[in-house]
Amino acid sequence: MRVGIVNVTGYAGIEVARLLAGHPEAELVQVTGRSAAGQRLSQVFPHMAPADLPVVAELTEKVDIAFLALPHRASAEAALPLLEAGVKVIDLSADFRLKDAATYQQWYEHEHPAPGLLDEAVYGIPELYRQQIKEARLVANPGCYPTSAILGLAPAMGWISEDIIVDSKSGVSGAGRSLGLTYHFSEEHDNVLAYGLAGHRHMPEIAQELDAARRRALPGATNLSPVRLTFVPHLIPMTRGILSTAYAPLVGSLSQAEVRARYQEFYANERFVRVTETPPQTKQTWGSNSCLVYPTVAPRTDRLVVVSCLDNLVKGAAGQAVQCLNLMFGLPEHLGLTPIGIYP
Numbered sequence: 001m002r003v004g005i006v007n008v009t010g011y012a013g014i015e016v017a018r019l020l021a022g023h024p025e026a027e028l029v030q031v032t033g034r035s036a037a038g039q040r041l042s043q044v045f046p047h048m049a050p051a052d053l054p055v056v057a058e059l060t061e062k063v064d065i066a067f068l069a070l071p072h073r074a075s076a077e078a079a080l081p082l083l084e085a086g087v088k089v090i091d092l093s094a095d096f097r098l099k100d101a102a103t104y105q106q107w108y109e110h111e112h113p114a115p116g117l118l119d120e121a122v123y124g125i126p127e128l129y130r131q132q133i134k135e136a137r138l139v140a141n142p143g144c145y146p147t148s149a150i151l152g153l154a155p156a157m158g159w160i161s162e163d164i165i166v167d168s169k170s171g172v173s174g175a176g177r178s179l180g181l182t183y184h185f186s187e188e189h190d191n192v193l194a195y196g197l198a199g200h201r202h203m204p205e206i207a208q209e210l211d212a213a214r215r216r217a218l219p220g221a222t223n224l225s226p227v228r229l230t231f232v233p234h235l236i237p238m239t240r241g242i243l244s245t246a247y248a249p250l251v252g253s254l255s256q257a258e259v260r261a262r263y264q265e266f267y268a269n270e271r272f273v274r275v276t277e278t279p280p281q282t283k284q285t286w287g288s289n290s291c292l293v294y295p296t297v298a299p300r301t302d303r304l305v306v307v308s309c310l311d312n313l314v315k316g317a318a319g320q321a322v323q324c325l326n327l328m329f330g331l332p333e334h335l336g337l338t339p340i341g342i343y344p
């Protein structure tokens with residue numbers, strides 16, 4: 001199939017280009033970039049020389065599908081004409097992730113540019129929405145923190161209380177390529193900081209999907225109260241990777257072995273989500289499309305503790321998007337992707 005990338009000049013866009021260069025069925029025919037228009041991809045990103053293309057201002061080639069790797073708002077605006085022209089869209093921004101336009105406006109501080117598409121957009125976690133993604137023309141590719149938190153907690157949503165804490169650590173590429181003082185080497189190196197304590201934009205996205213997972217896990221339940229989520233992200237001095245630790249009281253008593261068995265059953269047929277024997281580390285996911293999940297029960301408190309980790313640019317962005325592309329075109333879901341990380 002013929003593929004375009006709208007905005008290849010950010011970390012997410014260029015990672016999609018890298019993965020597509022190794023995809024046997026997808027042909028990357030055109031890439032756009034605002035600041036790089038008129039140059040070749042290899043001038044901006046020398047590592048992409050083997051898969052070089054001109055960078056243009058607008059998509060003009062006929063494509064079957066476009067990946068949008070723009071900031072929010074710009075992404076929704078770019079999606080509209082593409083969908084009207086019959087092009088399928090995978091949007092890596094946050095624009096189509098939240099189902100409620102008012103919630104979007106509250107967190108992103110502007111009116112949604114295309115609220116009429118929110119119902120139709122499918123949240124792009126294949127492990128939870130595989131069938132819907134196969135039929136979608138618009139996929140909202142999930143955020144990197146949300147992917148780690150949601151995959152970590154989804155198997156437990158029928159048997160934990162709604163009072164959930166997610167504590168996440170991210171490498172600096174999660175903040176994108178734009179310059180900022182916080183990301184200077186001398187500010188960020190040898191340093192760890194918490195941020196977004198008053199509310200991070202990924203919080204409503206995680207809560208929305210945990211609520212949905214809870215409804216699926218407890219189909220007969222009435223009056224389910226929404227999850228009460230405390231989400232605290234941290235920035236740590238590494239390039240790629242997210243590690244999230246989630247905490248929630250168990251409803252009833254479950255042994256560690258029972259909890260593990262439930263997780264193993266939930267992800268039994270998944271290639272890219274693996275329940276690990278020992279707490280996973282971000283380095284075990286580098287460059288891979290894997291999310292590693294380790295559930296356990298905290299001794300003495302009957303609290304579920306789940307550690308999950310992934311590469312924010314692969315399973316947290318471009319890899320998950322390619323997994324969705326494969327589903328949307330009836331291809332084996334793993335094409336162009338590996339579950340094995342680069343080590344060391």
Ligand SMILES: NC(=O)c1ccc[n+]([C@@H]2O[C@H](COP(=O)([O-])OP(=O)(O)OC[C@H]3O[C@@H](n4cnc5c(N)ncnc54)[C@H](OP(=O)(O)O)[C@@H]3O)[C@@H](O)[C@H]2O)c1
Nearest residue numbers: 009010011012034035069070071093174176177178312317
């Ligand atoms: N980084 C991650 O780990 C990650 C994970 C999941 C999702 N995402 C999402 O993916 C999208 C891209 O993120 P990123 O991390 O790749 O960002 P990034 O590295 O900071 O790049 C942002 C890019 O957006 C371009 N841009 C900014 N404003 C624009 C506009 N109004 N119109 C056209 N281009 C514009 C910039 O282009 P110029 O240089 O030409 O100005 C730059 O290439 C975001 O929506 C982000 O939330 C990122």
